[in-house]
Amino acid sequence: MAMSPAGSEASFRQLTVDLPPSLWQALEAAVEASGETVEHLVRVALSERLGIGDHGTLFQVSTAAALxxxxxxGVVTVAELxxxxxxGIGTLAGLDGEMVALDGRFYQARADGAVVEVADSARCPYAVVTRFTPVENERRVIDEATDLAGLHAHLDGLRESANAFYAIRIDGRFDSVLTRSVSPTAEGVPLAxxxxxxxxxxxxxxxxxLVGFWSPGxxxxxxxxxxxxxxxSDDRQSAGHLLACSGRSLAAVVRRESEFRLSLPESAAFLRAxxxxxxxxxxxxxxxxP
Ligand SMILES: [Zn+2]
Known part of the structure; x- marks a missing residue:
């Protein structure tokens, strides 16, 4: 078998399968109802059946209390994440800025304002990630959000429950965005x-x-x-933890996630904390x- 570079398009393989009419009709109906492509639907179904991919599963490393x-x-590498x-979102080892993952790429928003793509070997002390590729018919337009509370109110309307997790992606041109980034901090200094x-x-x-989640209490x-x-930002020059924003005609996708996996650090520091x-x-x- 020929080897292809990891993650390259060349590593994809084609599969041809004969389907009975009933299965074909069910597939067509599912495509019609979801707006997803046949390819995406088959990939998701296969990865769920084969137990890979964690579709609909939130994966979190460590706990908010530990942070x-x-x-x-750092207790997990970006490659493992x-x-x-x-x-998803999180922070980097030593509290060295904010982490944001979008379309499979992981970025670090440092306190000096720089945004860099992080190496696979970089480590995170806390992170929450999921598989999330929105499809067109999931998008809802937020006509106007004058502030963060207004944005939250719109998002409230896109959730049917307070008792589930939701992955949230909002794309658009923002009138204003206020972010913060934490600075490298010595181990043991409280987050506050x-x-x-x-x-x-x-x-x-x-x-x-905007990349993130709504989590039940x-x-x-x-x-x-x-x-x-x-x-x-689209130009990958600006990033950080969201403190405030305003915008119009924002495209939001809010997707319910029913499974939650919590991976706990095995470090002595965590076990003794x-x-x-x-x-x-x-x-x-x-x-x-504040
Ligand atoms: Zn944050």
Whole structure:
């Protein structure tokens, strides 16, 4: 067998299969109803049947409580994360900026304002990823969001439940975006203290994508409940944890995810840490605009 570079188009193989009429009709009906291509539908069905790809599954590394307590050592590589998703958010080892993954590429938004694509070998202490390629008929237009609360209100209307996870992707031209990026911080310094010296950046009239999730509140300190979004500009020059934004004619896709996988660090620091405190207050302070 000829070897092809990993991830290249050349590594795709073609499959020809004879289908009985009933299966063909069901496939056509599913394509019609979902707006997905036959190819995408078959790929998803195959990967679900074969147990690969984690479709509809949120994969999280470590817990929000651990981050709040200052556990910033990288516990998973970007290569490992990309086995579980092509879309998501997190932070880099040593709390070195914000991480955002979009269309299979992982970016680091550093506190000095630089945005760089991260190496497969880079490590993350905390991340949430999923497989998420929106299809056209999932898009909903948000006519106008004058501020972050307004955007959240629109997103509320696109969720049918408070008791599930949702992957959220919003593309468009934003009138304004305010982000922050955390600075490298010594292990053990609480997140609230680290976030107090974060760098805020404001962008106006910028095309880009908001990447993130809505998570239910019933899992306590395991995760950041509610909305958690990161921004990445189309030119890949601006990014960070979203603090505020406004925009018009934004294309939003909000997709329910019913499965949640939590991968816990095996480090001594994590195993010995006191994670009994409720991190919600510290998270609110660290994740939103004061
Ligand atoms: Zn964030």
């Amino acid at each position: 709040v307590e200052g556990l910033y050592k 990309s086995d579980h998703g092509d879309f 203290e680290a976030a107090a010296s974060q760098t805020e950046m404001e962008f106006s009239d910028v095309k880009g994508t 019933f899992l306590g300190g395991a995760l950041v409940s509610g909305y958690h979004l990161h921004f990445l 006191d994670l009994s405190r409720d991190p919600s207050e510290a998270l609110r302070a660290a994740e939103s605009k």
